[in-house]
Amino acid sequence: MEMTLSPTQQAVxxxxxxxxxxxAGPARARELRSAGGADDRLLTLLGEAGYLDVALDEExxxxxxxxxxxxxxxxxxxAPVGARSLVAPAVIAAEQLPxxxxxxxxxxxxxxxxxxxSEALIVLDGHDARLFTAAEYTTTAVETLFGxxxxxxxxxxxxxxxxxxxxxxxxxxxxxxxxxxIAGTARAALDLTIDHMQGRVQFGKxxxxxxxxxxxxxxxxxxxxxxxxxxxxxxxxxxxAESSSSAAVxxxxxxxxxxxxxxxxxxxxxxxxxxxxxxxxxxxxxLRTEAGGMAAHSRALVAGRWGA
Amino acid sequence: xxxxxxxxxLAFRKxxxxxxxxxxxxxxxxxxxxxxxxxxxxxxxxxxxxxRGWLTPxxxxxxxxxxxxxxQQMILAEEMVAHGEPRTGQYMNVNWIGPAIILAGTPEQxxxxxxxISKGDVLWxxxxxxxxxxxxxxxxxTTAVRDGDEYVINGEKIWTSNAGIAEFCFLLARTNAExxxxxxxxxxxxxxxxxxxxxxxxxxxxxxxxxxxxxxxxVRVPASCRLGPENxxxxxxxxLLANERTGxxxxxxxxxxxxxxxxxxxxxxxxxxxxxxxxxxxxxxACEAARLLVYQVYDEKTRGxxxxxSAWAYRTxxxxxxxxxxxxxxxxxxxxxxxxxxxADSQFEWAVxxxxxGGSYEMQLNSLARVLLGSKG
Ligand SMILES: Cc1cc2nc3c(=O)[nH]c(=O)nc-3n(C[C@H](O)[C@H](O)[C@H](O)COP(=O)(O)OP(=O)(O)OC[C@H]3O[C@@H](n4cnc5c(N)ncnc54)[C@H](O)[C@@H]3O)c2cc1C
Numbered sequence: 001m002e003m004t005l006s007p008t009q010q011a012v013x014x015x016x017x018x019x020x021x022x023x024a025g026p027a028r029a030r031e032l033r034s035a036g037g038a039d040d041r042l043l044t045l046l047g048e049a050g051y052l053d054v055a056l057d058e059e060x061x062x063x064x065x066x067x068x069x070x071x072x073x074x075x076x077x078x079a080p081v082g083a084r085s086l087v088a089p090a091v092i093a094a095e096q097l098p099x100x101x102x103x104x105x106x107x108x109x110x111x112x113x114x115x116x117x118s119e120a121l122i123v124l125d126g127h128d129a130r131l132f133t134a135a136e137y138t139t140t141a142v143e144t145l146f147g148x149x150x151x152x153x154x155x156x157x158x159x160x161x162x163x164x165x166x167x168x169x170x171x172x173x174x175x176x177x178x179x180x181x182i183a184g185t186a187r188a189a190l191d192l193t194i195d196h197m198q199g200r201v202q203f204g205k206x207x208x209x210x211x212x213x214x215x216x217x218x219x220x221x222x223x224x225x226x227x228x229x230x231x232x233x234x235x236x237x238x239x240x241a242e243s244s245s246s247a248a249v250x251x252x253x254x255x256x257x258x259x260x261x262x263x264x265x266x267x268x269x270x271x272x273x274x275x276x277x278x279x280x281x282x283x284x285x286x287l288r289t290e291a292g293g294m295a296a297h298s299r300a301l302v303a304g305r306w307g308a
Numbered sequence: 309x310x311x312x313x314x315x316x317x318l319a320f321r322k323x324x325x326x327x328x329x330x331x332x333x334x335x336x337x338x339x340x341x342x343x344x345x346x347x348x349x350x351x352x353x354x355x356x357x358x359x360r361g362w363l364t365p366x367x368x369x370x371x372x373x374x375x376x377x378x379x380q381q382m383i384l385a386e387e388m389v390a391h392g393e394p395r396t397g398q399y400m401n402v403n404w405i406g407p408a409i410i411l412a413g414t415p416e417q418x419x420x421x422x423x424x425i426s427k428g429d430v431l432w433x434x435x436x437x438x439x440x441x442x443x444x445x446x447x448x449x450t451t452a453v454r455d456g457d458e459y460v461i462n463g464e465k466i467w468t469s470n471a472g473i474a475e476f477c478f479l480l481a482r483t484n485a486e487x488x489x490x491x492x493x494x495x496x497x498x499x500x501x502x503x504x505x506x507x508x509x510x511x512x513x514x515x516x517x518x519x520x521x522x523x524x525x526x527v528r529v530p531a532s533c534r535l536g537p538e539n540x541x542x543x544x545x546x547x548l549l550a551n552e553r554t555g556x557x558x559x560x561x562x563x564x565x566x567x568x569x570x571x572x573x574x575x576x577x578x579x580x581x582x583x584x585x586x587x588x589x590x591x592x593x594a595c596e597a598a599r600l601l602v603y604q605v606y607d608e609k610t611r612g613x614x615x616x617x618s619a620w621a622y623r624t625x626x627x628x629x630x631x632x633x634x635x636x637x638x639x640x641x642x643x644x645x646x647x648x649x650x651x652a653d654s655q656f657e658w659a660v661x662x663x664x665x666g667g668s669y670e671m672q673l674n675s676l677a678r679v680l681l682g683s684k685g
């Protein structure tokens with residue numbers, strides 16, 4: 001057991017942080033919010049630099065991929081980094097990996113993140129999964145407040161079978177990816193809130209000096225940290241059924257708590273377009289409903305742990 | 309103690325509900341309309357209410373009311389939110405701006421403003437918050453300096469809802485910089501069109517027109533715009549903010565969304581799933597708790613008491629109800645809830661702002677804690 005980064009991992013993350021610092025971040029997220037769509041440019045850049053294929057690399061593996069997913073979310077990347085770097089490599093052969101790929105599960109209704117922007121869609125159907133190219137499905141955009149491009153999907157072609165059990169595998173990695181995205185996104189929202197509280201003076205002292213508020217920040221912080229480590233451990237072990245779903249359960253809980261705390265603690269400024277908070281906070285609502293949300297993650301956890 | 313409504317109250321609710329069902333058969337939120345359209349439709353609607361004596365029923369007869377008991381006001385509040393709150397910002401006029409003028413206004417102010425409010429032909433906004441005075445409202449810095457028969461106002465208000473469509477601003481400004489900060493504040497009833505007032509939009513993720521900033525640069529108003537004695541504005545506002553806290557039947561609107569969500573679940577045969585049952589049940593119970601706590605406020609008002617503690621307790625329960633219903637909405641509707649104007653999406657805005665708008669949740673907790681735990685640490 002070793003919970004600090006190796007020099008190699010650190011070097012990869014440092015370089016990726018620099019890339020994300022240049023290409024993602026609040027200004028870019030705001031630009032994309034008004035333009036609509038997703039950040040193809042960023043995805044291409046990350047792909048060309050090899051960050052999206054680290055899961056396949058023997059030395060880095062999925063642990064590095066989960067760290068990158070978390071980091072990208074923290075930098076407000078508007079691209080399916082988790083789907084592409086964690087889920088797709090687990091079910092699609094390396095040479096056939098599409099650059100822009102997203103996931104849907106036929107068990108759950110509702111709009112799908114990045115569906116209209118993707119080149120390909122991994123469709124989970126019970127234990128199995130199929131890969132559809134963009135030509136094999138149509139999308140209808142769904143207007144939303146919650147931070148990501150969403151669309152309803154209608155499948156047309158038959159897709160390519162990804163093999164027996166591929167649905168289960170993809171679903172487990174999907175949970176890890178969601179947990180990592182939540183950990184990064186919630187961290188961005190909470191960090192901004194802590195900054196704000198340190199500078200915002202009411203009743204003659206900064207909000208960060210009020211114990212009633214400090215405790216809430218810390219509880220939120222601890223929920224996020226827990227989810228973050230659980231996602232990392234689950235990725236390291238190859239997304240086992242139990243730990244991938246418990247990571248998702250912890251993350252969804254952290255997402256709900258963070259969303260409401262950061263807004264309450266920030267006051268009115270938190271809702272404005274000129275301030276960065278909604279760029280991260282609102283995404284948490286989407287992330288916590290994805291892949292069937294709490295109900296599905298909980299069922300998977302109980303089944304994974306105690307059988308069902 | 310009993311929990312029955314009187315025949316009159318039941319009849320009032322029935323008649324009101326029939327009227328509202330007829331006028332607004334399909335539920336939508338007036339607050340979601342673009343500001344201009346909202347102002348127009350809301351104004352037209354409150355005039356209908358006014359004609360029927362349903363705009364200001366709790367006000368004294370001499371000011372255009374019908375001196376009905378506070379329970380009528382509660383029924384009105386519940387039925388309004390059940391029909392999308394067609395009064396929009398005007399609930400504020402009725403619930404606390406009018407009562408503030410009744411409490412502290414000169415005969416001229418009463419004659420002019422109360423007549424207009426009770427007829428429903430005027431929109432107000434509330435100029436309280438400032439960039440550095442949010443929770444700490446008494447720290448406000450906008451100044452009003454006496455100059456002969458006038459005051460000269462300078463400063464900046466922020467977050468002001470409806471400022472872009474309002475005719476008057478109920479403004480708090482500092483008239484004395486010495487002594488306790490609460491003791492140097494006065495109220496001004498200021499026409500928004502006065503030269504020197506600049507209203508700007510603040511773009512946000514909330515409904516259109518939710519936020520504005522209002523800049524005052526050497527704004528001259530006659531001294532007759534001041535409401536109540538100089539430097540006593542804060543205590544007047546404090547008394548009336550209990551009305552602000554109970555003015556919108558938040559628990560009832562949340563319960564309405566919960567009913568719609570339960571129907572959505574029923575249509576999908578989900579009502580026998582134990583997780584769904586628990587989620588719906590605990591959200592429903594949260595709304596009911598808030599309902600009874602606000603009934604306690606109305607009961608105290610009926611008995612002529614000053615319902616401070618019960619109003620804080622209600623507000624706390626109402627914020628919780630809003631949040632629990634929001635949680636239920638997204639838990640049950642999942643990704644379907646993400647679509648703009650889904651039930652979950654609509655409830656989200658109310659839930660996420662519930663603890664901030666109209667004075668923050670923590671201020672209520674602080675006030676309640678002072679009373680219930682005593683001020684000693
Ligand atoms: C939808 C909406 C409409 C509004 N409309 C109007 C309007 O029309 N007119 C108007 O004047 N204002 C309006 N407001 C502003 C509102 O009154 C303020 O946002 C509110 O008073 C809180 O101030 P703030 O946003 O500056 O938060 P801050 O005061 O910065 O507080 C941030 C957080 O810290 C907490 N906090 C602060 N001090 C303490 C303490 N001592 N103990 C514990 N917690 C503390 C607060 O409770 C809050 O959770 C509106 C707000 C919203 C959301």
